[in-house]
Amino acid sequence: MKGITMIEFKNVSKVYDSNGVHALDKVSINIQKGEFVFIVGSSGAGKSTFLKLIMREEQPTSGTIVVNGMHLEKMPRRKVPYLRRTMGIVFQDFRLISKMTVYENVAFAMRCVGKKNDVIKKRVPYILELVGLGDKAKDHPSELSGGEQQRVSLARALVNNPALIIADEPTGNIDPEMSYEIIQLLSEINKRGTTVLVVTHEHELVKSFGKRVITIDDGRVVSDSDDERYVAI
C-alpha cells in the first residue's frame, strides 16, 4: 500500500564548494509518513550530509528534495525556521545548554517558537515523563548520565510535536544498554505516528530492531531493505 511521502530525494547530488568533495551522488530515496528508517554506512559515506539536506542546513548541488510537502531547493531562507518546526533534531553530542536545567532545556525549544508559558508548563512535564525523566526536571545536564542526557535531547526534539525526528548517531556517545533504550524510545515514538530517521554505526542494534535500513557508501545508496531494486544485492 502506498502511503503519504514524508521525504523524497530525486537525483540529489551534493558537492561541497569549500573542498570540492562529492558527498552525495545522484541519490534518490523515498520515505513515507510513519516509517522508521536506519541509515548506515562507513565514515565519510555522506550520511550526515543526507540529514543536513533534509533539515536544509545544506542545499543540494543538483536534484530535488521534498520534505513534508515542502520543496527545499527553492525554499527562501526566511521560511527555513518553519520547516525546522516540523522536525525534531537529535545530535550525537546531545547539545544541551549546561547552564539550564533539564526542564529549561526542553522549554527553551518551545520558547524559541513563541509558545506561551502556560502551554509550556503543561507540555514539558508530559514530555519529560514520556522519555522517563519526570524526576530529573530540576537537574542540570552535567548531573545526568549520557543516556539520560540523550533522552533530554530527545524530549527537546519531541516537545514541539514534530512530524519527523532526525537523529545523527544518537547512540554514538553512550554505552550499549543505554543505546538500546534510546532506540526503543524512538521506536515507541514512531508507533505514535512520528516518522523517525536514525543514522548509526551499530549494526547489532539495527539488526535487533528489524526496521528499514538504507546503506550509503561513497555518496550513493547501495542497499535499501524496502526497495526491491536492491533486494538482489
Added chain:
Amino acid sequence: MSSFGYLIKEGFKNLFHNRLMTLASLGVLISCLVLTGSAVMLTVNVSNIVDSVGDNNSTKVFLDDNLTELEAVYKGKELKALDNIVDAQFVDKDDAIQAYREQLGEAVFANMTGDDNPLPYSFNVTMDDLSRYDETVNAIKGVSGVASVSSHREVAQKLASLSSFITTMSLWIILALAIISLFIISNTIRMTMFAHRFEISIMKSVGATNAFVRVPFIVEGVIIGLVSAAASVGILYLLSDGVINSVQSILNFRYTRFTEIIWPVAGAFCAAGVLVGALGSAVSISRSLKHEGNEILGW
C-alpha cells in the same frame, strides 16, 4: 519568558565580560554625544549673542564718569554732528541698569540703584553706513568726554565666524566618532554572539526565526546606546554651567543654560544612542545569522 530573559541576562553579563569592548563602545559613543551637545550649546548661544548684539546696528558710546547729566545730554549734539551718524539716543544710567537687569537677571544688580549705580551715561548711536564703522568710531572717540565705544559688534562678528568654524570641525569629528562607535559596537556584539554561538545554533535548529534570535543582541546594543545617552546628558549637565560661568566673566550675557534645552537634547541623544546601538548590532548579527548549525559552532 525565562529563556528570553536568560539571553538578555547573558547579554548583560557579556557586557560585563567584554568590559574592555563595552567601555570602548561607551567611551566613543559618549565622546560623540558630548561633543554634539557642546556644539549645540555653542551654536545656540553664539547665535543668541549675534542676534542681540550684532543685529541692532547701534553702537554704544560710554561717556566719562564725571560728567553731569546735563553735560552728558549735551554731548548728543556733538555726536550727531559727526559724519555718518544718523541718530544718537541718550541712555539714562537708570535705564541702562534696567536693561542689563533684564538681560542678566536681578540678583547681581540688587545694590546698584540710585547713587550706587556704577554705570556712566551713554548714547546708543546709529550709523548710516556700517562699512565706515571703524572710521566713525575713531571720530566718536575724538569727542571730548567720550570714555569708550563698545566693541560688542566686533566680538559678535568674531564669535560668529569662530563658531561656524568650530561647528564645521565638530560635525566632521562627530561623524567620525559615530562611525567608530558603530564599528566598535558591532564588534562588541559580534563577540557576544560568538560567546552565545552554541545557544544560537540550538535556537536555529529548533526553528527560531532570525528575528527572534536577534532580539537579545539588539537589546544589548540598545543598552549601550541608552547608557551612553544618559551619561552624556549627565556630563553636559555637570560641565556646562561651569563653562558658561567662566565665559560669562569674559563676556557678560544671558546665556542659554543646558537645563533649558536638556529635554530635547536628552530625547535626541536617546534616539541617536538607540539608533547607533541597534544599527551596530544589526550589522554583525545579520552577518552571523547567515550561518547554520555546525558552521555557527565552527565544528
